[in-house]
Amino acid sequence: MTPETAAELADQLESTGYLADPGVATAAFLAMRMPKPLFCEGEPGTGKTSLAQALSQALDVPLIRLQCHEGIDAGQALYEWDFPRQLLHLRALEAASGGELDVTVAEQSLYTERFLLARPLLRALTSAPCVLLIDEIDRADDEFEAFLLQVLDENAVSIPEFGEVRAQTPPLVVLTSNRTREVHDALKRRCLYHWLAHPEFAREVEILRRRLPGISERLAEQVAGAVRRLRELELLKPPGVAESLDWARALQALGRDELDAATAASTLGAVLKYREDADRAVAAGLDALLAG
Template structure:
């Protein structure tokens, strides 16, 4: 995919993302368009549950591209992010060579076992090597160690990877790269410099109501308004985990399943487990909102 093949304009991004179920605001649509047009990685930062990961998925759906995902976590290393050698298979090849009495030198054996046949590709290398349209999602990059950011620099700068035994592998077709961060730690300036930046926050009431209604069209408009208003009140509390947009949608589907036509205090208290996943959050909500069961 060339730069122009992702989105032809911000309006095109808005329309095509909406067709996949992702309602993008103007800033999101514009930044998504620019990420494709400029062929630059997109760093999306914001609290958990505001649609950062879903944006990458929506871009893949809208463009018909394959999604390759690197889920980041503490302790992630090069072998899990980039590539590693299939040591067991290499050992078997060495043993087989010795068993047949082959007089191959170590240099010959070395050249034989460090080939494509023994290479295990991980998400970063997979995305670099793909000739088909690809969206590379580097999810929750702030959860990795600082050292891993150094690994990303070569990929984000030149879209290439150096494998000492094989040489440099350069991208034939640049992937659309989305990095997400919950801002649990500050990313390095070197990584930020290579990316476009988008901050996503919880949507306002009108936008969230649009999202909920698009995902759960059978929900009564009045109940949708009650739901969005209650979600907003919950997010104002000091909770361990504020309700995400996905949990708003789950709550709407719950109300449909239970045939609840009025989100009164009892209905809220009975279904809080759909949106609040910590006992302390549940207790605080009941207390602060003065819910009656």
């Protein structure tokens, strides 16, 4: 069901387990209504990817994910031709023709949808309505950004051997960035922008209780409070909500209903992923980490 207001969208997202604050819900709602891509930037673990997943569930449409990485190119993101199958097809045509193969007819039969391997961007254009998640765009290079601009502007691509493919319904596009580098202004101008910060204490407690129904309120508050104080330290990788959930799950697996310094010390690997960060947390004092 398409929401009529940002508040209604927030309720739909909440039904999937994603607790969106008013800013996130409004940005996502406007991206749907305008329509424009939504560019979500923020520290790792603040729920950028989860937002796209929740939108897909809330709107009951497919989620198509393009995971960006260094060196990604248009072929990996858009389409490729299935050369092995084309070769087998060509050999079958040669055998059937008795050596009198019509080259023009053969070429036309090779470049059809049957042999087209659709990658995420092409699938999003042909599967709409859908949510297209372009994850960690900051990992891609400038050339890929320029290519992406054209696709987002036109909601169409031209395949030389096949023709133009245009979306009947533009996908809802969510781009995420961990800000490992600055994304060009040309891309940001085409999007609605929203910065996702780590959740406030009360919201993080609520997230833990929603995602982990068996957790006690006391333990959820202790984990959220400890993670909040960890984020105040100068860590290489401050923990996100995903790490909060992992820590709480680890404590539940150990049968703990309360977090103490000894248990925190033995389970830090669930929430901190660098030795230097764990050393810094211990040096700051685990008792102080759990205080309050």
